[in-house]
Amino acid sequence: MAKANPAQFVQQVRQEAAKVTWPSRKETSISTVMVFVFVFISALFFMLVDWLLQMGVRGILGLGG
Numbered sequence: 001m002a003k004a005n006p007a008q009f010v011q012q013v014r015q016e017a018a019k020v021t022w023p024s025r026k027e028t029s030i031s032t033v034m035v036f037v038f039v040f041i042s043a044l045f046f047m048l049v050d051w052l053l054q055m056g057v058r059g060i061l062g063l064g065g
Contacts, residue, residue, distance in 0.1 A: 004012065023031070057063075
């Protein structure tokens with residue numbers, strides 16, 4: 001691959017940056033809310049799995065109270 005001089009590189013970067021389509025504010029807000037919802041659901045899931053494993057280990061080792 002041929003190396004471009006710095007001026008050509010900057011021009012190419014600007015051309016590629018012009019092709020980028022940025023999400024709207026609404027799309028960004030919806031995506032953010034979805035991330036928080038899935039993080040909350042994942043936290044609940046792993047909390048439940050941890051609790052079940054804890055009960056299993058306590059039952060096996062006879063540490064249950």
